[in-house]
Amino acid sequence: HNFATCWRIQISRSNGKMREKSLTMDTLNPQVKAVEYAVRGPIVTKAGDIERGLQQGQKHPFTEVIKANIGDSHAMGQKPITFLRQVVALCSFPELLDSSIFPDDAKQRARRILQGCGGQSLGSYSASQGVDCIRQDIAVYIEQRDKGVPADWDNIYLTTGASDGIVSILKMLVSGQGRSRSGVMIPIPQYPLYSAAISEMEAVQINYYLDEDNCWALDINELHRAYQAAKEHCHPRVICIINPGNPTGQVQSKKCIEEVLHFAYEENLFVMSDEVYQDNVYSPDCQFHSFKKVLYEMGPEYFNTVELASFHSTSKGYSGECGFRGGYMEVLNLDLEVKAQLVKLLSVRLCPPVSGQAAMDVIVNPPLPHEPSYLQFHKEKSAVLGALAEKAQMTEQILNTVPGIKCNPVQGAMYAFPRIFIPPRAVEEAMCVSLLLLEETGICLVPGSGFGQREGTYHFRMTILPTTEKLKVLLEKLRDFHIKFLKEYASLEEPKR
């Protein structure tokens, strides 16, 4: 690097005309500038810095950074599902199909996937919509999940994680200028992919607030309010729902879903249901209902008309395979010409990663009771989901023992989104609390502002993914931190709770 430094001096000495940068903050695409994505924002960058510092021997009041900022199961110690990885390894290196160390059901899955790939290789592009036989397996899975509601594999599209599908569908729906610009209804709090995509596409974000006092339930009156208000300045075209909720962890009731679908029917809205946490339901009183199944049960007038895109992923559930970037969407009642346009749009990116498609296939087509891998698979799956249920409950319980923190039940998904009550004098510091927490305890959370919250309220999102022991430590540290924080302000005023 000495050479480079020397060069730089040379230039600054030359006093000649310096070439200006062509790309600066002034000339950057303003839509890119407008994008916000807190899940990987400044707090997380800081956490990475501290982590590197610890490795290099820097002293901190803790020995480890606990990253509870992102739903990254394997990074938090969850082990991969053996069967899934066996199938992916077999697909990656088919010579292993002759090896006796792999069970027959894994080999059968791998052979089927490879037969669907050009040249029987995971290295070929798939069709833009994904590998045919994987789309077929997904359709069968959906029919079984939804107790016989028909699923057509022609409506299934493999995606690069769920995010990719969500962005593709939104992209189709954004048009118009000024008051006829497309409006996108999203829950608040929301997963910031939605607000980021809306910013990037210059669509209009329409907030509907979830009801924190009612376990973050979706309130149909609030939907109407948000819709009517938005109609004054944009053209509401699509409603997004996240069920189970991220960051809010609620599981929607069938009645609530019916109301949403009826509303979408009446107002001619496109429905996008983000169902990536469909396998993550912990509360015994709750059950996952797919938007599709509820739509079906509302009768043909609904099922044959309402445009519905639903999304799933390899990243969550019990497999937690985020790195594979696998996912799919099912799109119902899409206009046939528009469907061709969607395929065209997807084809520009060629295809979703084929190993992610293979991972998705295993998730929708797991070992059956009579197959050799069933017992181990079932054991691993139950262990993951059991531990998550336990941690969901523990998180809620411990957080609710802390004065100034109130946490709704974590009915599903992978997060708690507790409200923190802060003395008025401390409000200005509220944005810094997460940073302070990180620096004092090594715990990395995301401030509620990254997901949206009602004005004057403060929250944070934390995952329930650390191991039970680590999560307990985290929650206790969090409690102590918050109590200490409140004490510093206690002389001035009692917390509002």
Add this chain to the structure above:
Amino acid sequence: HNFATCWRIQISRSNGKMREKSLTMDTLNPQVKAVEYAVRGPIVTKAGDIERGLQQGQKHPFTEVIKANIGDSHAMGQKPITFLRQVVALCSFPELLDSSIFPDDAKQRARRILQGCGGQSLGSYSASQGVDCIRQDIAVYIEQRDKGVPADWDNIYLTTGASDGIVSILKMLVSGQGRSRSGVMIPIPQYPLYSAAISEMEAVQINYYLDEDNCWALDINELHRAYQAAKEHCHPRVICIINPGNPTGQVQSKKCIEEVLHFAYEENLFVMSDEVYQDNVYSPDCQFHSFKKVLYEMGPEYFNTVELASFHSTSKGYSGECGFRGGYMEVLNLDLEVKAQLVKLLSVRLCPPVSGQAAMDVIVNPPLPHEPSYLQFHKEKSAVLGALAEKAQMTEQILNTVPGIKCNPVQGAMYAFPRIFIPPRAVEEAMCVSLLLLEETGICLVPGSGFGQREGTYHFRMTILPTTEKLKVLLEKLRDFHIKFLKEYASLEEPKR
């Protein structure tokens, strides 16, 4: 499906108000509508239909569709590089690290990659820019490739194939309205990802024509012409170069690259060099020169100022691993604040597929001469590149024996882009020739219009990827077809050649 049909009848009978579709061709995002992507366009759809028909016993004048429309090596029979797949399999199923069937160098690579992954799992999200140690390996590779020109791994970003990186960089550069709207200079003929992305972002496409009479060389005077003309109606901000060329197969000379970089320096343009075919150079007179190395050799005033993004991929070269969607970009001289914005933009999509990152790592970090896998790796790599060189030459030679076809040398990449001379009376049918060819011979090519061509000229793109035997058959069928086609018009006029 009976039930569904029955429902539809019920609705049509009810005569009630039918819910209209919210998303139709009239309400679709017009930027999506404007996108074109011929590599997977209607000809390819038709080819798929015919293929399925053949499988179901339909009769055609051929027994097999040969898809020469897309650079999909494995689908055309190329075998994966063993070492690469061993590493990916080991990463996917680390229990194999204890198995004696894998060589030590593959295990060492896999261990290193896994150590860079959260929880040592391919299933964790990586950092948005990619796994640190893979970025480091890429920087070392670039330094070696460029004979010591320094590479900083902080400038390396893993991507989901090269396409993803290209779209991300373009997205940052698009801004302004009307005459200040960003203009993007692209070669014609081009790879249609560029025109598709430009349409989608409503940027202004600035065509500079490659010189067909000079082996598709880039002509600096043509660059100036295109730039000056564009300045009247937009703000030219970026120049894209594809070297070796797709679809044109030329390899740019060092002098030409110098001229382009000087031009970009003078006109303050951001440079995007698509170098995904850097390992695919066949002509003994040609050599791949990276834009970065040439920039370095032009001196510090250039190397420390010109903003340059260069792209590479797992999909091409000798590995042909398209399905893994691996790739990287190196971005030089990016403004520091803009760099943070780029990372933010990438973070919304979380990370590139980690198995694709692993594949990329093997390509930049292959077995060394003293390692156990070296001999086999070297043999496989040479066999692939040797066969491609042979097929490149054969394609040019056979095509140039056909009256009415003129093909430049395929110096590099994976395609021939021959010009076809068509009698004036046949011009109206020119667009249908590819379809006719497909229906009569089973050969699937992409018409030149999908890549852009000078008005009044006609071309097609074909890959050189079929096996040597199959490619020979393809070329002979093509010859016979074209001769027959010309004969039908011969009575009217001699071909213009």
